[in-house]
Structures are given as structure tokens and as C-alpha cells.
Amino acid sequence: MTSPDTLPPSMLWATHLARDRMRSVHTVRAYRAVAERLTAFLVGHWAGAVDRAALGRTSTADLRAYLAYRRGQGLGNASAARELSAVRGFLAWANADAEPPRLKGPRVQRGVPRPISPAEAVALAGEVADDAAEPWIGARDWAVLMLLYGAGLRIGEALLLTPAILPLGETLSVTGKRAKTRIVPLLPQVRTAIEAYVATCPWALVPGEPLFRGAKGGPLAPAIVRRAVRGARGRLGLGERTTPHALRHSFATHLLGRGADLRALQELLGHASLSSTQIYTQVDAAHLMDVYRNAHPRA
Incomplete structure (x- = not known):
């Protein structure tokens, strides 16, 4: 039987969101995908394994590098802002005793919905x-x-x-x-x-x-x-x-x-x-x- 300690942080995060935060299936799926992307990036960025303890050491510079990487993949302002919000939540969960790194998100102009008659x-x-x-x-x-x-x-x-x-x-x-x-x-x-x-x-x-x-x-x-x-x-x-x-x-x-x-x-x-x-x-x-x-x- 797999010990919870050996599960990927993204999976533990998804379980926490669904069980403890009562988030919807769609939200859990989206947030888990962000956590998996960040973890995969940090594995290459740090050239080593990334567990929950390691996530607690993520710096503002690391986040800036990740956001630049995602921007290079074509991420727009609105999507980048949503992704950064999910990343902050993931890192705050990974190390509840420390404040997550601060990084100002891209400015997003909120559009006004256009109704129809x-x-x-x-x-x-x-x-x-x-x-x-x-x-x-x-x-x-x-x-x-x-x-x-x-x-x-x-x-x-x-x-x-x-x-x-x-x-x-x-x-x-x-x-x-x-x-x-x-x-x-x-x-x-x-x-x-x-x-x-x-x-x-x-x-x-x-x-x-x-x-x-x-x-x-x-x-x-x-x-x-x-x-x-x-x-x-x-x-x-x-x-x-x-x-x-x-x-x-x-x-x-x-x-x-x-x-x-x-x-x-x-x-x-x-x-x-x-x-x-x-x-x-x-x-x-x-x-x-x-x-x-x-x-x-x-x-």
C-alpha cells in the first residue's frame, strides 16, 4: 500500500482541495495540472527531485523563471494571472509555516460581459x-x-x-x-x-x-x-x-x-x-x- 508521504505533492494537493476545501471536480483538475507543471519545471530548474519540503524553498526568482517559461509557451495575461494564483495556493499548502514567495501578477483588464436581448x-x-x-x-x-x-x-x-x-x-x-x-x-x-x-x-x-x-x-x-x-x-x-x-x-x-x-x-x-x-x-x-x-x- 502506498504511503501518503510517497505520493506526488500535486496528488496530495488535489486530495486536500477536494476533501478539505470542497472544491469542484473541474477546479481540482485544473489546480492539479498547474501543480504538476510547476513541479516538473522545478525538477529541471533545480536538477533534482521535488517533494513537499523542497516546494517550501521556492523563491520569488524561481517563480519568475517559471512564469517566463509559461509565457514562452504562449500564456496570455489572464491565463498567467490564474496560473500564478493557483501556484501561490499550492506553495502555501506545501509549507503552511512560511509565507509563499511574492510575485506581482500581470495586469488583467476585466472585460464587461456583453448580454444579448x-x-x-x-x-x-x-x-x-x-x-x-x-x-x-x-x-x-x-x-x-x-x-x-x-x-x-x-x-x-x-x-x-x-x-x-x-x-x-x-x-x-x-x-x-x-x-x-x-x-x-x-x-x-x-x-x-x-x-x-x-x-x-x-x-x-x-x-x-x-x-x-x-x-x-x-x-x-x-x-x-x-x-x-x-x-x-x-x-x-x-x-x-x-x-x-x-x-x-x-x-x-x-x-x-x-x-x-x-x-x-x-x-x-x-x-x-x-x-x-x-x-x-x-x-x-x-x-x-x-x-x-x-x-x-x-x-
Whole structure:
């Protein structure tokens, strides 16, 4: 039996994130990949084995060399900033008694999400559904996209739903980031879309397994939904930033534009902090300016 002390630091770090920090499967996978890349780099950089104790000796110069190495591989500002954040967490875990080396990350200009109109959101979902290979797949895609726009779910949250949500009521329990659960209202149109999919799905919907299935019966992959949206937005003449996540942005922006309270919107979106939600005030202002420029005779 393998002793924990002999396991790679990246594996121990991943276990800590999943078990102790309750991070999602996707986050654990991404952070473990960063830890493995850093460890592999340090093996060559130091010309020796790297265990947890050795990681505690990582200096600012070592981090700077690693970041330069990753930059050489084509890493952009946003990705470099995310990678550096993950590296800091990994090194802090490796040596909890010492402060991790300081290195200022690249400046990242935070983009304001660009929502689409309600008519465009419905048209996009309809185009994806109409282009599906089979009617039940069209019903599935329509239901998934309606959850994103009608309930503000992240695509990963929608695809993690199980048949336990059936029969549907007026609200839906959603498990989001860091395994946090929130309750979101379920519009009649969204409820009807899910029920239509359930009625036509040819695969047995087993408790504990994903509700939304792929064409061959396995779990529906996010990449399938993104590819379908990419094709539909081209046919509709929508911009490249019209992604599945843009439907969630549109949900938030439209609610805010109709007077939704920022705190209530934070709860609906499952944001850990209000600062994450406040970006939608910028979105709403940007939308108003677009309307003004396009409609005002003096603009």
C-alpha cells in the first residue's frame, strides 16, 4: 500500500482541495495540472527531485523563471494571472509555516460581459434546438439553454442536475461552486422545457446520474453545447462573445435592468461576494449607452 508521504505533492494537493476545501471536480483538475507543471519545471530548474519540503524553498526568482517559461509557451495575461494564483495556493499548502514567495501578477483588464436581448436569447436556443439531429436532442438543448437564460445557471451547474429534481416545482435546488447550494425560481417556460425533454429522452433517467444525456446515453458534455451555440450564433449573425455563459450574463443584466436588488441577484447567481455581482451594474450602464447612441437623434 502506498504511503501518503510517497505520493506526488500535486496528488496530495488535489486530495486536500477536494476533501478539505470542497472544491469542484473541474477546479481540482485544473489546480492539479498547474501543480504538476510547476513541479516538473522545478525538477529541471533545480536538477533534482521535488517533494513537499523542497516546494517550501521556492523563491520569488524561481517563480519568475517559471512564469517566463509559461509565457514562452504562449500564456496570455489572464491565463498567467490564474496560473500564478493557483501556484501561490499550492506553495502555501506545501509549507503552511512560511509565507509563499511574492510575485506581482500581470495586469488583467476585466472585460464587461456583453448580454444579448431576450429575443436573441430565445432565437439562439431555438436555432440550436432546430438544428439538432433528433427531436429529443433538440428538446434537451432547448431545456439546457433555457436553464442558463431563464434561471441563470452556469453550464456546469445545469449539466450536474440529476433526476432527483423531478417532479419539478416552482423552485430548483442548484449546487454551484464550492458545493454551495442555492434555490432559484423556475419559470413555467423553463419547467415546460425540462418536462418536454424528460418525456422524449430515450435513455432511462437513473437517480444519481446526470439528467441531461449525450446522443449515446452518456453524460452531456459542455463542449457539445458550446459547439452547438457557436454554429447557431453564426447562422443568426450574433457576435463571437455569444456563448452559453452569455445567456447567464443576459439573465443577470435583464433582471438588474428591471429593478432587481443587487443582493438578491447575488443569491440567484450563487456569487460568493457582492463584488462579483457588481460587474452587472457596469453591464447595464453599457447597455443603456448603446440604446442611447442608437436611438437619440443627437447621439
